[in-house]
Amino acid sequence: MYEIRFHGRGGQGTVVASILLAKAFFNAGYYVQTFPLFGVERRGAPVEAYLRLDKEKILVRSNIYKPDYVVVQDAKLLDRVDVTAGLKKGGSILINLKDAPDTMETFSGFRFAFVDANQIAVNNGLGSRTQPIINTAMIGAFARVMEMPHLDIITGAIENEIHVKTDQNVSAARQAYEAVTLFGMLENNCGNP
Amino acid sequence: MKKVLEGSHAVSEAVRLAKVQVLSAYPITPQTHIVEALSEYCSDGTMNARFLLVESEHSAMAAVIGASSGGARTFTATSSQGLALMHELLHWASAARLPIIMAEVNRALAPGWNIWMDQTDSLAQRDTGWIQLYCEDGQDVFDTTLQAYRLAEAINLPVMVVLDAFFLSHTFEPVDVPDQDLVDRFLPPFSPRIELKTSDPFAMGQMAPPNVYMEMRHDIQKAMEQVPDIFSRVEQEFAAIFGRSYGPVERVHCDDAQVIMVVTGTVASTCRKVISDLRSQGEKVGMLKLRMFRPFPTDLIRENLGSVQKVAVVDRNFSFGASGIFAQEIRAALCNRNGHPPVFGYITGLGGRDVTPEILAEIYWKTKNSALPENESVWVGLNE
Numbered sequence: 001m002y003e004i005r006f007h008g009r010g011g012q013g014t015v016v017a018s019i020l021l022a023k024a025f026f027n028a029g030y031y032v033q034t035f036p037l038f039g040v041e042r043r044g045a046p047v048e049a050y051l052r053l054d055k056e057k058i059l060v061r062s063n064i065y066k067p068d069y070v071v072v073q074d075a076k077l078l079d080r081v082d083v084t085a086g087l088k089k090g091g092s093i094l095i096n097l098k099d100a101p102d103t104m105e106t107f108s109g110f111r112f113a114f115v116d117a118n119q120i121a122v123n124n125g126l127g128s129r130t131q132p133i134i135n136t137a138m139i140g141a142f143a144r145v146m147e148m149p150h151l152d153i154i155t156g157a158i159e160n161e162i163h164v165k166t167d168q169n170v171s172a173a174r175q176a177y178e179a180v181t182l183f184g185m186l187e188n189n190c191g192n193p
Numbered sequence: 194m195k196k197v198l199e200g201s202h203a204v205s206e207a208v209r210l211a212k213v214q215v216l217s218a219y220p221i222t223p224q225t226h227i228v229e230a231l232s233e234y235c236s237d238g239t240m241n242a243r244f245l246l247v248e249s250e251h252s253a254m255a256a257v258i259g260a261s262s263g264g265a266r267t268f269t270a271t272s273s274q275g276l277a278l279m280h281e282l283l284h285w286a287s288a289a290r291l292p293i294i295m296a297e298v299n300r301a302l303a304p305g306w307n308i309w310m311d312q313t314d315s316l317a318q319r320d321t322g323w324i325q326l327y328c329e330d331g332q333d334v335f336d337t338t339l340q341a342y343r344l345a346e347a348i349n350l351p352v353m354v355v356l357d358a359f360f361l362s363h364t365f366e367p368v369d370v371p372d373q374d375l376v377d378r379f380l381p382p383f384s385p386r387i388e389l390k391t392s393d394p395f396a397m398g399q400m401a402p403p404n405v406y407m408e409m410r411h412d413i414q415k416a417m418e419q420v421p422d423i424f425s426r427v428e429q430e431f432a433a434i435f436g437r438s439y440g441p442v443e444r445v446h447c448d449d450a451q452v453i454m455v456v457t458g459t460v461a462s463t464c465r466k467v468i469s470d471l472r473s474q475g476e477k478v479g480m481l482k483l484r485m486f487r488p489f490p491t492d493l494i495r496e497n498l499g500s501v502q503k504v505a506v507v508d509r510n511f512s513f514g515a516s517g518i519f520a521q522e523i524r525a526a527l528c529n530r531n532g533h534p535p536v537f538g539y540i541t542g543l544g545g546r547d548v549t550p551e552i553l554a555e556i557y558w559k560t561k562n563s564a565l566p567e568n569e570s571v572w573v574g575l576n577e
Binding site for chain 2: 019022023026031032033034035036038058059060061062063065
């Protein structure tokens with residue numbers, strides 16, 4: 001079983017990203033289970049969503065504490081939330097980030113990846129510069145990080161589920177898939193890629 | 194067709210396919226998504242139904258009581274404070290013998306203000322004369338909602354379909370949503386036994402003095418006593434069409450079990466994994482899932498738990514000054530049976546606190562390693 005944890009802020013489409021990814025994996029033959037960890041829903045407040053994937057029916061219905069993958073939709077959350085909490089050694093973290101961070105000590109022991117989803121969203125006319133809609137870009141990038149499902153399955157799920165600016169969302173997912181920077185496993189003293 | 198569906202929408206889809214005619218609700222988290230979808234279906238013509246907008250849950254129940262008295266198939270949904278506000282009319286619905294279906298998303302009562310999972314709201318309505326069915330996953334929610342209409346309309350009592358806040362109501366997972374013609378084969382149109390019409394007016398719910406009231410109450414109990422047989426037939430017909438059945442209780446690895454854990458709702462799902470892991474370590478542990486709470490399946494409880502060494506009841510609810518509510522009922526069912534086992538009561542997961550596999554394993558080990566319960570209720574997972 002794979003366990004994935006999403007971090008974002010209310011209004012960023014974090015829960016929708018998790019649902020889209022779930023539907024994509026379902027179409028790829030997986031049993032899926034996704035749900036949000038709600039605070040009371042407020043725009044801007046930190047939110048989490050969980051996604052489990054398995055070839056068999058998923059029985060455990062508690063929150064995810066030891067994810068294999070973490071997706072961070074807003075880099076500013078790094079100051080507020082311990083996003084790597086419980087992340088399995090050798091697990092992967094994908095962050096929406098403009099540039100590689102100066103230091104990556106926080107991420108040693110994990111596979112690190114980032115993508116400038118804000119810019120990709122804006123380039124595709126999704127949201128504004130201050131409030132870009134980045135979730136479709138993030139799941140495109142995630143498919144590259146996880147090496148599944150096939151990008152066409154991701155874009156298929158977007159086409160089925162997103163009825164506003166569908167082509168732009170598909171394009172954002174494809175561009176993010178290509179644009180993601182993969183660092184692979186970070187050992188200790190991993191200041192440089 | 195199987196699709197990835199939110200638990201709330203598993204209810205909405207079943208209500209749509211049941212061709213419900215009158216709906217009324219007042220929105221409250223975490224029930225909101227259920228009636229959001231249904232109000233859209235009513236406004237865009239997907240459902241040929243009236244959605245009555247009201248100013249409170251009390252009025253929502255009053256509205257479906259009126260519609261059901263008029264012979265319509267009805268639905269409402271609520272949670273927590275909303276259910277508490279309906280309390281007076283819950284008694285009315287059952288005593289008027291109306292087959293109303295309500296989805297109840299378990300949510301904690303305030304204060305402290307809390308929108309998360311807790312069973313005390315629905316269990317506090319245990320004496321209102323409603324049949325109560327507790328669901329484990331999205332498919333169970335869909336299937337139970339459909340079954341509820343057949344059961345309610347056969348017995349003329351209302352049914353509460355109960356599902357966990359968030360862990361079920363907001364969880365997306367694959368659910369098989371059948372075509373309308375299959376549902377129509379299972380659930381024919383409602384043919385009410387009593388139908389209030391303007392063309393044939395009469396009075397309902399008038400004075401019932403001491404010479405008749407007690408018999409009316411006895412009749413409700415006689416109807417409740419018929420539920421196990423009727424429900425069994427409903428489930429058989431459901432299984433013949435859809436290939437799934439659940440039962441009022443479900444036994445998992447009970448045959449040679451020395452400890453049986455009694456669970457409800459989504460905790461039952463997590464517990465299946467825990468039981469399977471403990472079994473692979475050689476532990477003789479089983480689980481009994483309680484799906485039907487009213488009428489209480491006393492015979493099945495005695496049959497399944499009467500001669501096991503120990504029973505551990507997991508309650509995600511609490512009756513202040515007493516104990517967990519499921520534990521009370523299990524104790525009451527077993528007490529008149531000779532040589533019944535000790536019943537260990539555990540309180541966990543109140544107000545949305547997570548019930549993890551580790552918590553359930555801890556409950557098993559505490560039970561195995563104690564000869565008798567240290568208290569009527571042991572609270573598990575409390576912060577220091």
